[in-house]
Amino acid sequence: MNNMFNNTVQDHTFSILVENEPGVLARVIGLLSGRGYNIDSLTVAEVDDEVGLSKITIVSSGTQMVLEQIRAQLERLVPVRTVSDLTVDGPSVERELALIKVAGEGDFRVESLRIADIFRAHVVDSTNNSFIFEIVGSTDKLDAFIELMKPLGLVDLSRTGVVAIARGPESI
Amino acid sequence: MSSNRITGGEIILKALADQGVEVVFGYPGGVTLPLYNDLHKQNSLRHILVGHEQGGVHAAEGYARSTGKTGVAMATSGPGATNTVTGLVDALMDSIPIVCLTGQVTSALIGNDAFQEADTTGITRPATKHNYLVKSTDDLAYILHEAFYIASHGRPGPVLVDIPKDIIMGYGDYVGPEGIAPRNYKPQINGDRDLIEAAVDLVASAERPIIYAGGGVINSGPEASALLQKLVKMTGFPCTTTLMALGAYPTTDKQFIGMPGMHGTYEANLAMHDCDVMFNIGARFDDRVTGNTAAFSPNSQKIHVDIDPSSINKNITVDLAIIADATSFLTDFITVWNEKQPKVNHSAVEDWWKIIETWRSVECLNFEQDKDEVIKPQYALSRLSEILSGTDYYITTDVGQHQMWAAQYIQFDEPNRWMTSGGLGTMGYGVPSAMGVQVAHPDSSVVCVTSEGSVMMNIQELLTISKERLPVKILNLNNKVLGMIRQWQELFYENNESQCDLSNGPDFIKLAESMGFTAFSCAKAEDVDASIKEMLETDGPVFLNMATDRMENVFPMIPSGAAHNDIVLHPDQKPVTVDSKDKVTA
Numbered sequence: 109m110n111n112m113f114n115n116t117v118q119d120h121t122f123s124i125l126v127e128n129e130p131g132v133l134a135r136v137i138g139l140l141s142g143r144g145y146n147i148d149s150l151t152v153a154e155v156d157d158e159v160g161l162s163k164i165t166i167v168s169s170g171t172q173m174v175l176e177q178i179r180a181q182l183e184r185l186v187p188v189r190t191v192s193d194l195t196v197d198g199p200s201v202e203r204e205l206a207l208i209k210v211a212g213e214g215d216f217r218v219e220s221l222r223i224a225d226i227f228r229a230h231v232v233d234s235t236n237n238s239f240i241f242e243i244v245g246s247t248d249k250l251d252a253f254i255e256l257m258k259p260l261g262l263v264d265l266s267r268t269g270v271v272a273i274a275r276g277p278e279s280i
Numbered sequence: 281m282s283s284n285r286i287t288g289g290e291i292i293l294k295a296l297a298d299q300g301v302e303v304v305f306g307y308p309g310g311v312t313l314p315l316y317n318d319l320h321k322q323n324s325l326r327h328i329l330v331g332h333e334q335g336g337v338h339a340a341e342g343y344a345r346s347t348g349k350t351g352v353a354m355a356t357s358g359p360g361a362t363n364t365v366t367g368l369v370d371a372l373m374d375s376i377p378i379v380c381l382t383g384q385v386t387s388a389l390i391g392n393d394a395f396q397e398a399d400t401t402g403i404t405r406p407a408t409k410h411n412y413l414v415k416s417t418d419d420l421a422y423i424l425h426e427a428f429y430i431a432s433h434g435r436p437g438p439v440l441v442d443i444p445k446d447i448i449m450g451y452g453d454y455v456g457p458e459g460i461a462p463r464n465y466k467p468q469i470n471g472d473r474d475l476i477e478a479a480v481d482l483v484a485s486a487e488r489p490i491i492y493a494g495g496g497v498i499n500s501g502p503e504a505s506a507l508l509q510k511l512v513k514m515t516g517f518p519c520t521t522t523l524m525a526l527g528a529y530p531t532t533d534k535q536f537i538g539m540p541g542m543h544g545t546y547e548a549n550l551a552m553h554d555c556d557v558m559f560n561i562g563a564r565f566d567d568r569v570t571g572n573t574a575a576f577s578p579n580s581q582k583i584h585v586d587i588d589p590s591s592i593n594k595n596i597t598v599d600l601a602i603i604a605d606a607t608s609f610l611t612d613f614i615t616v617w618n619e620k621q622p623k624v625n626h627s628a629v630e631d632w633w634k635i636i637e638t639w640r641s642v643e644c645l646n647f648e649q650d651k652d653e654v655i656k657p658q659y660a661l662s663r664l665s666e667i668l669s670g671t672d673y674y675i676t677t678d679v680g681q682h683q684m685w686a687a688q689y690i691q692f693d694e695p696n697r698w699m700t701s702g703g704l705g706t707m708g709y710g711v712p713s714a715m716g717v718q719v720a721h722p723d724s725s726v727v728c729v730t731s732e733g734s735v736m737m738n739i740q741e742l743l744t745i746s747k748e749r750l751p752v753k754i755l756n757l758n759n760k761v762l763g764m765i766r767q768w769q770e771l772f773y774e775n776n777e778s779q780c781d782l783s784n785g786p787d788f789i790k791l792a793e794s795m796g797f798t799a800f801s802c803a804k805a806e807d808v809d810a811s812i813k814e815m816l817e818t819d820g821p822v823f824l825n826m827a828t829d830r831m832e833n834v835f836p837m838i839p840s841g842a843a844h845n846d847i848v849l850h851p852d853q854k855p856v857t858v859d860s861k862d863k864v865t866a
Contacts, residue, residue, distance in 0.1 A: 127464065130413065135405060142406045173593060180590035186410040186430060189464045 114172045120195040124164040127187040149269035202272040211238040212261030220260040288417045288448040289318035295424040305336035309356020311383035311445040331740030335712035337367020342716030350377040357383045358396030368407040368438045373703025377436035384444040400442045409437030417452030425460040434467025435588040471604030484622030486557035488632045489517045495524030496562020498695045500606035505695040507610035520548040524702045527692030541569040543684040546644035553844035558582045562606045565595040575843030657828045661689040673725040678710035678734030681763035684834045686729045708737030718750040732758040746796025754823045759830045767833045792823035799823040
């Protein structure tokens, strides 16, 4: 109970299994914005086309009290089946994918390839003066790679946002 | 097409009938014309044509609050639907079960900015507990039954079903309400046994306890109120009920110490502040109750029983949270209490009662009415309460000073007798909700306590009331000013009466008479009793316009953001000091 008084702001990753019905994403997003909660990252896709379920992964930040509220408020939505706060419910794996376009010539081009190799990023498109790298990993890893690409000619990037899943044999 | 396929309009009427709906408050429009055509061909469902869709939803709320059933309102697309929004949010904030049906433009036109098109489900998503846009006539019956299920199960609330015109006109199969239960919506009804045992131990160990009951007790049904009374009697502890819960415990009983919060009693607020165990059943620690949350009841252990997990630790962090319906919880709590036969520290609780009695001796609701002076609203309402006592009556209010005085001075011995807009504070709630109450209770006295500001916000419903021959009594406490605004301006805004003057108000007698009411005025204190009796005894709808003191303020008052022990009394009253902590901790 004491952690309720903890006013430090933390990042938590929520995994939300929802009925895949029209407007469900708007409900979830509207709830968060309407109550003044942050959305640092959001991903959504159908995960079960037989039952019609989608999974929404949201990274949000707030105090312990706010994070508890986010979970409780999400659980109140009628089309929401399960909410898991992966940050507190046990160990989990988080991944993010980015497509990063770097334009340049000469040494810059060689250097960007070398760094991509270190980060295990793949080249998915190449022209005489550009690459598109695909990189998968934790948000921190992507951030670090993007920082290194900036001076080497980073011109555009797309990130998926975090997807996450609990470790172990259980389903959500 | 099989022979049992019927039109969407017929499905709606059949579903309402199967849900036991007796009355719908509605207003027709272009896209709901086919439904109104089907409605015209039957005579089992009563439709009341309201003056404005907001009034329709409030009427459904009054019906719902006074019966415990789900209220039903109906509106057309576009402006009809947007007009329902205030009523829907009101019902959401006060947890009132409502099903609102709105028409929508033909499916093929949705998104084309068609005539009277609005994104109703988009607009009402945060205004409802849940909403639907119906995509097929075959889905209609199931959705309607699910809507009723969701509105009335768990923490009640408004559910909106948006139905395009082609769905109303199309044909589909009907399914009955049997076995309808949403896949994911399964509110927890029964509290965890371990937690209930812990609650019994904590409550029994209290030396300065308070039972703090909220609207959840009323929403759970009359049995919960009966169980609450049993609990209070069984423990001998003091009880306070929130604005939403007035009547859940008899306000005339000795163990009732008044309402807590901004305009609650001195004794209730100081008891909330100084208690060592706070036992919250079905209240949500609203900011009008807690005041400054950092200074709220600093030395107490708090138990919070609520059916809605999101109410837990939202405003106030509690020590023991139990998710349960009030009836179920109270039944279990009393059972466990009787099994355990816990030892209550009677002498400590007796000392606590002495302290409470000292606070009570301030008589914070006292007022003086000079027979020759202008009518004090407190006097008018305590006379109303006295005259009504022992009779079968329901009270609705609007919002402002008169609402707080009504809460302070009118006594309620039963639940579901008091209808007020608590959470949203909707001016304009009183008249239409009284209409809804009277529809449900045609032979009871239904009095709308209102004031000249609020009453104008849904004044058109006077016509609906007289047209439907509903004998609603309206007591208009007319002080020619937005009283609560003026009070705050006097106390906190340099006494600048900014935009609150209503002295150019209408001639209420002519206005009410033109809408089919018997109307008369009262301006003298000595005439208050006679005029109230005349209002109650006159057949049909009556409008009593009572001139009251413009400068009267509502006291006690906890200023916004202050703590309970910063409570301000009427200038003629003096606070008392008791060394409660020393006394009890010694």
